[in-house]
Amino acid sequence: MAIPAPSIVRGYSGEKCPESFNIARYCLARGAASMPDKTALIVVADAEAPLAQAECWTYGELDEAVRRVAAGLLAEGFRPGERIMIRMPNTSDYALMFFGALAAGIVPLPSSSQLTPAEADFLLSDSASSAVALAPGMSMATSHIRTFDADMVSRLRQHEPLDGYATTSANDPAFLVYTSGTSGRPKGVLHAHRSAWGRRPMYRGWYGMEESDVMLHAGAFNWTYTLGVGLTDPWANGATTVLYNGDKDVQVWPKLMEKTGATLFAAVPTLYRQILKYCDLAAHDLSALRHGLTAGEALSPALLAHWREATGKELYEALGMSECSTYISTGPGMEIREGSPGKPQPGRCVAVLPVEGGEEPLRAGETGLLAVHRSDPGLMLGYWRRPDEEAEVYRGEWFIGGDLASFDADGYMWYHGRADDLMNAMGYRVSPQEVEAALAVHPDIQEVAVTEIRVRSDVSIIAAFVVPTEASEPDAASIMKWAEEKLAAYKCPREVIFVESLPRTANGKVMRRALSSS
Template identity: 30%
Template structure:
């Protein structure tokens, strides 16, 4: 037997009264989280849902998420976390594609009418049988959108004997963002997810007196799930929930709750630094570990953070298909800013060409990964799985170089590469250069169609507060600092850039 719910159960047994979750004024102990999860498991079993069945969960970073997540796992079923920004049609697609039998859906807010969208998606889906509402009002037993979880849990026992799942049983189906075609569900086993959390625990030092994690990364995403919630619970730490990242609120919570561990994407760090420099926000003094993933961190942000906070950001790398962590700048080894470090314990990485042939030396080449963290495959898509899997290796679509010490550095997504007049141009390289300009706060570079060159290079830029830099001035500066075929011929200034729920810049929208 192996069940991912062990990360909660062990901590509930060893430290039942220790605070597991902080949300607003609520401080919930491990014993309570485990008890409610047991009730959810009993509810599912009472509705005929058990080992091998799929259950969807659409919920932001609220206490409901771990209640339901671990309840589904305890019942032996598979969790299908859904992005809370999905529309009704997209929810129906995910329910059908995953073969979900039930949907737990947050009621939502006027700004995020998730309950309305979830109900419509549930009704449009073909095989989903049960719809449970997670009310916006705590403990409310009624909802206009359907059966409240609190009404459904009435009379359910707080004790449950966890299902005897096998290590290779699917614990979670994580859907890719769908940058090419329809989103695909990566099937991750109990072993995939649990070992990844164990390795994360081993990689990062524990703070004396216990750790406090700030959860701003969406828990429906692999990064937030594994590195923050699952590893935090495995350690018996306190996890402070923030439903939506906001730089000022994040910094205030770090100070108030004594946060020791923060994981975020580069734009989270950029936003917090901007808040500190522009508004004089207090710099938290308790932070001991800061990790970044999800996208490449600009060197200027890394330098600024270390100067401001007094600690460096440990950069890592992974994908939904790799549970997600695959490599990291690890303690005990030199940290190399701008790299994604070396493969984590039990994982191999190499560079390959389009024909799967290994590339020796520094590359560049596409990253391929093999190890305990690799998904079982895409749910119901054997052909799509075969495209990315070969003899246990998973090809990532990310182009990287590798130095003599075995540290990898992302060049760019293979699909983001711009081909201008026959020359290959990697947007990340240009973004790094642009962000060295004192008037540039954030930059995103994309290729746009061009009659003679095939593609032209366009930069979307957020200026630093108070800066008056013009398009012509920035292009002239870029021309002096980049090769003739690389510098942006088109510049557009914006106050904000489109981002995913996890904080990645949405380049497909910019295109």
């Protein structure tokens, strides 16, 4: 329903979420009851080793372990509604902590293992988390916080399992994720338990997911793309999910597709591009793969054509955001129109609104701000303690994420960029102000502006435009090293460009768009 007529009642038209709803129960209870011995999770640490050596969990085992962790957390004194930060790589412990917290009514905060201790400490402080689950080798800037290590997670699993799952309502807080804020500071996006129900339009509208599927996802758990596509949705459909937590070598992905018999593979376009460039796909048996899924970045027509030629498989694209996950996509049985991420998924109410204001959707062919109706069950509860930023994204009955778009006469969406300065780095939204703040204190930098620049027709990178201090010798390597010490890897500029001055408006505001086009 991309462009509703005035006579049509606007709003989400999919099946209504039950009033009593818990994500962990929704994902695990049915599988544990109807097919307890079916494999739900495979964790691979070595892509070269036989699959029999991988860590495997059945639905029955996973359901019991999650309820044990939930019981352990409650026994440790945590109360429903409290936040627990998770700072781990893609391991079964991460999954057990995340779903165990949900099963107990506790609110997990999945975070990136790439964050520096200072960045992680900001999330910990801003969220007012009661504890943090840490993997070996990871640390926090603050020491005055309760921590869970791998041994502690193991001890939690020794508790007698809860008899069922916490009785939570659909609108109760479920989990908290952080994304870039307009102020330059990361902001928390608080999701309700109904968010998992809000993913149901993706089952047919993007994946074509079946109980027999084996999902291999290449992302990290701090991202809703991975949590949803890699864990929540396969388990809600009784499918098998595969995680990889070994060395990050692009060569492992076709090996894993073959070894695990993956029927679905999910990644960002950049990884598909690397696979095509560095891997010999003809040397691997990918016959089980039905199609690939991609989100986070725009899928270029050239990449789609290259993947089709190399594999004979389709790539189905989706567009989404942390506040609502994906809501526009292509899927099996749909025509793929190169350059478009597809149509609103079944049941979604999506429109394009005038940039200058108003709630009446624009007509086909007109460009405006992409908006999702606030009745969508996948939409966030709100921004954590950021009422000012929350007020900016709602316009009456619509949520506006900042993307410029138009719909054609057949309902396909066409992307026209961002209305703000947020950048896209490997699928993560990154605020230029956050990167600028980290670089601005470098002793050799007088001024700095950060923006995306396009290096190829289908590839863009984060670049820092630097006005050096008068007494310094321009040294890009020093600035890059400084960034690596203060920012997660995906936030760091890939290029430093020295300039004499920064372009500004008459009011003194830096014109980042002028830099990106220079």
